[in-house]
Amino acid sequence: MRPMKDAPGSENVPRTEPVVSSRGRYGTQNLVVLGAQVLGWAVVLTAVELAPYVALRIALIALFCLLMQGVFTMMHEHFHRNAHWVPAIDYAIGLVGSTLFGTSATLHRVHHWGHHVRNRSEAERGEFIHPGEAPALKVALYYFAICGGLWLGGLVFPLISFFIPWRFVRFLARTKRFNTYAAMFEQFKERDWTRMRLEALVLYAFWGALLAWGPWSTATLVPAYVAFAFTWSWLQWVYHLRTPIHVIEGTYNLRAPWLVRVLFLSFNYNLTHHRHPSMPWQELRGASDPKETQPLWYRVLLMALPPRPFPTNDAELAALDKRYF
Numbered sequence: 001m002r003p004m005k006d007a008p009g010s011e012n013v014p015r016t017e018p019v020v021s022s023r024g025r026y027g028t029q030n031l032v033v034l035g036a037q038v039l040g041w042a043v044v045l046t047a048v049e050l051a052p053y054v055a056l057r058i059a060l061i062a063l064f065c066l067l068m069q070g071v072f073t074m075m076h077e078h079f080h081r082n083a084h085w086v087p088a089i090d091y092a093i094g095l096v097g098s099t100l101f102g103t104s105a106t107l108h109r110v111h112h113w114g115h116h117v118r119n120r121s122e123a124e125r126g127e128f129i130h131p132g133e134a135p136a137l138k139v140a141l142y143y144f145a146i147c148g149g150l151w152l153g154g155l156v157f158p159l160i161s162f163f164i165p166w167r168f169v170r171f172l173a174r175t176k177r178f179n180t181y182a183a184m185f186e187q188f189k190e191r192d193w194t195r196m197r198l199e200a201l202v203l204y205a206f207w208g209a210l211l212a213w214g215p216w217s218t219a220t221l222v223p224a225y226v227a228f229a230f231t232w233s234w235l236q237w238v239y240h241l242r243t244p245i246h247v248i249e250g251t252y253n254l255r256a257p258w259l260v261r262v263l264f265l266s267f268n269y270n271l272t273h274h275r276h277p278s279m280p281w282q283e284l285r286g287a288s289d290p291k292e293t294q295p296l297w298y299r300v301l302l303m304a305l306p307p308r309p310f311p312t313n314d315a316e317l318a319a320l321d322k323r324y325f
């Protein structure tokens with residue numbers, strides 16, 4: 001098997017994330033925002049529980065999905081160690097967010113810088129089938145991943161990890177060439193593996209207690225989290241697919257309505273984030289060129305298209321060049 005090749009521009013993305021001395025400088029604000037998100041999570045779930053009409057329940061679940069995208073943004077600040085200047089508080093922000101989200105903070109953190117390194121390499125081209133990939137399997141995996149599978153993987157893998165001894169972890173990376181999530185297993189350290197397992201215990205204890213004694217019924221929690229799992233997974237690659245084969249420029253800033261942008265905590269400015277990975281979310285909008293965008297809804301629709309063979313000629317590759325409208 002050929003080794004994984006980096007996408008052009010990868011010489012500008014170091015293999016390990018550089019330490020920026022100013023990181024976490026919005027720590028106090030992030031604690032307040034996380035507090036508001038936890039409160040919002042509880043209030044919206046309660047409103048769903050009490051809603052007398054199906055239409056109102058659906059609207060509230062849509063609001064829940066938007067709010068939870070912002071919880072992921074706060075987790076993402078932690079992945080970049082940018083949530084708080086005190087490392088323990090930075091970690092606590094990631095842990096609280098991940099527990100509400102339904103996953104392990106460490107699993108995502110270990111993967112995340114690898115995503116910045118591997119963006120638009122063969123491992124991160126969900127929309128293309130390369131020579132050496134099985135087309136039917138790629139299409140099936142694509143729709144499974146974007147329809148909720150990415151979220152589900154984050155929920156169940158920390159639990160499955162109890163059955164995978166540390167010495168076998170590198171073996172999980174054997175399909176790394178076309179699979180960025182497999183490539184992540186090369187970055188794991190033994191203490192990360194242990195920490196992920198501890199986070200799984202916290203996660204399952206929290207959710208076990210909530211389901212047993214919490215104020216919300218499964219008739220509220222299941223549809224809310226199924227909708228969140230679907231929408232978050234669908235949005236995971238929305239910035240990157242059908243963009244130039246370039247590790248930094250292979251992403252878009254997407255325009256979104258005010259409420260979406262605010263609840264997303266500016267995650268839609270993904271190009272600016274890839275150009276400046278240590279920039280706090282609070283500064284992304286101001287650092288973005290409003291002309292350098294596409295509408296979010298347009299790229300959400302594009303996600304429905306199935307994977308197709310990787311372009312073999314320059315004209316087709318040039319069609320991936322960015323267009324702003």
Ligand SMILES: [Zn+2]
Pocket residue numbers: 076080112116273277
């Ligand atoms: Zn990032």
